[in-house]
Amino acid sequence: MTLTEPGFLRPHQSATLSAVEEADIAAVCPGLGQRVQAKGQPNPVLWGPHRDVVTGWSTDPDLRFSGASGGALSALLVHLLDSDTVDAIVQTTAAADLPIGNTIVISTNREDILKAAGSRYAPSAPLADLIELIAEHKASGRRFAVVGKPCDAAALRAMCSRDPVAAAAFPVIVSFFCAGVPSHKGGEQILTALGTDLTATAQFRFRGNGWPGHATATDHEGTKRTISYHESWGKILSKHVQHRCKLCADGTGVAADIVCADAWESDAAGYPIFDEAPGVSLIVARTDLGTKIVAAARAAGRIETTSFDISDLTAIQPGQRERRRALLARLLGQRLAGRPIPRYEGLQIAAAARQNPLHRNLRNFLGSLRRALRLTQH
Numbered sequence: 614m615t616l617t618e619p620g621f622l623r624p625h626q627s628a629t630l631s632a633v634e635e636a637d638i639a640a641v642c643p644g645l646g647q648r649v650q651a652k653g654q655p656n657p658v659l660w661g662p663h664r665d666v667v668t669g670w671s672t673d674p675d676l677r678f679s680g681a682s683g684g685a686l687s688a689l690l691v692h693l694l695d696s697d698t699v700d701a702i703v704q705t706t707a708a709a710d711l712p713i714g715n716t717i718v719i720s721t722n723r724e725d726i727l728k729a730a731g732s733r734y735a736p737s738a739p740l741a742d743l744i745e746l747i748a749e750h751k752a753s754g755r756r757f758a759v760v761g762k763p764c765d766a767a768a769l770r771a772m773c774s775r776d777p778v779a780a781a782a783f784p785v786i787v788s789f790f791c792a793g794v795p796s797h798k799g800g801e802q803i804l805t806a807l808g809t810d811l812t813a814t815a816q817f818r819f820r821g822n823g824w825p826g827h828a829t830a831t832d833h834e835g836t837k838r839t840i841s842y843h844e845s846w847g848k849i850l851s852k853h854v855q856h857r858c859k860l861c862a863d864g865t866g867v868a869a870d871i872v873c874a875d876a877w878e879s880d881a882a883g884y885p886i887f888d889e890a891p892g893v894s895l896i897v898a899r900t901d902l903g904t905k906i907v908a909a910a911r912a913a914g915r916i917e918t919t920s921f922d923i924s925d926l927t928a929i930q931p932g933q934r935e936r937r938r939a940l941l942a943r944l945l946g947q948r949l950a951g952r953p954i955p956r957y958e959g960l961q962i963a964a965a966a967r968q969n970p971l972h973r974n975l976r977n978f979l980g981s982l983r984r985a986l987r988l989t990q991h
């Protein structure tokens with residue numbers, strides 16, 4: 614992968630591809646499009662096919678505290694290792710040489726998983742070593758669960774459905790709701806807001822250590838500087854999300870076995886509250902396997918759960934809701950300006966657009982058209 618300005622990861626083509634290789638990549642690349650089949654499952658327009666939805670948290674207090682929300686995702690990973698469902702977890706953690714950046718880590722115990730807990734709002738490439746991991750699986754039989762963004766989950770699911778060896782190497786796919794990936798410029802601007810910079814920073818957390826927790830920069834002397842989640846995500850990072858993420862039809866991980874998210878409390882008007890509280894994760898099982906894993910983790914005492922009505926998500930996930938509803942108008946704006954757009958099948962984008970009033974669709978269409986024309990002229 615190559616890091617490009619203003620701090621996004623892009624695939625680097627190092628050799629010429631044959632027509633067959635090109636076609637193989639096109640068949641699994643979520644950037645080009647995504648296909649979803651509900652297969653008779655409940656399939657609400659905004660949230661996609663699912664089996665079980667609950668809220669919950671890790672019963673391990675350290676995981677719950679360090680996790681982005683309730684540490685449920687990390688607790689499920691510990692259960693996957695303990696139950697011998699997989700041998701290792703492919704996940705994302707802070708890069709040693711860039712505190713605001715990410716790297717892949719292969720976790721084999723609770724301590725590794727604890728270190729990687731918490732959301733990191735920066736580019737990540739958890740599938741970058743897939744070929745090597747498949748070779749390792751062929752040689753030793755090692756099985757991996759992969760934690761990735763919804764686009765990573767979609768790519769891996771598509772690959773596993775075409776390649777039985779990949780399916781055996783990666784039997785479990787875990788994801789989280791994703792509002793889009795901010796560039797490193799966003800992370801740097803948080804440091805500026807904290808009155809510091811990259812050279813002075815030894816460690817950086819985007820959130821976690823509480824719910825929602827604070828963005829925290831620790832300098833080389835151990836001094837910590839923090840700002841709230843509302844300031845860091847709401848006022849800085851969300852302004853640095855890459856354009857492609859704004860055209861994403863799947864911010865909720867429809868291809869994963871299990872997806873976690875923030876189960877925010879809401880105020881009287883239904884808006885999410887970001888006051889500090891013991892963390893609570895939303896846990897969505899999207900496949901039979903996901904349902905079994907969540908039930909077994911609960912039975913093993915790794916997570917506590919309570920029931921949740923998925924229709925309540927519409928109020929507490931405003932970012933996901935608005936992006937889904939705006940998507941069709943944005944795609945039409947891009948198309949009219951002659952720009953390529955992803956092909957989506959089964960993601961109910963027309964039904965989502967019908968949930969928006971006409972004036973909002975029009976505003977999104979014109980905004981998208983203007984932006985696309987600007988890009989075309991440059």
Ligand SMILES: Cc1cc2nc3c(=O)[nH]c(=O)nc-3n(C[C@H](O)[C@H](O)[C@H](O)COP(=O)(O)OP(=O)(O)OC[C@H]3O[C@@H](n4cnc5c(N)ncnc54)[C@H](O)[C@@H]3O)c2cc1C
Pocket residue numbers: 679680681682683684685686687688704705706715729730731732733734735736737738739760761762789790791792793794795821873874875876892894895930932933
């Ligand atoms: C870019 C981004 C956008 C998000 N947008 C939303 C949103 O709109 N709504 C919402 O409810 N939740 C969103 N989340 C997810 C949310 O922050 C939590 O991950 C979710 O609540 C689960 O919390 P947890 O405590 O159960 O997970 P944890 O126990 O904290 O586990 C988090 C897992 O995510 C992995 N991870 C962290 N950062 C990355 C990354 N950049 N790429 C790949 N893997 C990573 C970690 O390795 C760890 O395995 C987003 C997360 C990211 C990284």
